[in-house]
Amino acid sequence: MTEATFSKSEMMIVAAARALEGQGVCFVGVGLPNIAVNLAQRTVAPELEMVYEAGVFGARPSRLPLSIGDPTIVTGSTAVVSMLELFGYYLQGGLIDVGFLGAAQIDRFGNINTTVIGPYDAPQTRLPGSGGACEIAINAREVFVIMRQSRRSFVEKIDFRTSPGNLGGAEQAERIRREGGWKGRGPTVVVTDLGIYHFDEAGEMRLDSLHEGASLEAVRETIGWEINVAPDLAATPPPTAEELRLVREELDPEGVYTK
8 A cells, every 4th residue: 555545534534443453442522532432332342332522431432423402423332431430430431542632733742732822811713622531641551642743733742732641741640640540650652643652661751653754853853842762663554444434434524633
């Protein structure tokens, strides 16, 4: 399969879906996480229990939900409860394996901004805000992030910390999680349209896999800090024909997520 047979966005969605292999319960964030998690349930994680903020646990949507409140998320679900019960009993109860989030900005320690671009009291752009993202970031056992990569999004200092990652580093984050009674261990995977990142012992992002068609030069040009690169940097396997069919024909035939 050659580079021209799939887009950067399709590669990103497929790589993010594959990261969910072996996971049990996933809290689905809005935007790109939605299509990635639904693809995972159709491929590498058929038994995945999808949780949506509106109050649905164990969703098996017949089509890609348009939002977290789309009635299709009730299809085949295990339970439909209030948001209060979902967050209080399921998320804060420690029943979520992975929280899958998107972001407008992210820093080297996986802290996420979805609130404002610019000063909070006089922003250049006001973003959707936290919703349940902060609680997911704190209480899910681990956090995956999917987002397109640019110098505007991968920044040295985020404009607002909506959802904590590893704060100022792993040592500080571990202490605050322990003192605050947070359930999760923070971000573990970041998937972009250029590569796949994990976090080192210091809690800092490290490039572990480069997508087909991407280059280290492109990665470094689109990150606001000097990125750590794994010594055994891998090449991300390209999408299969079936993965692309599912994305293009079943999940996103209008190309909302992939164009």
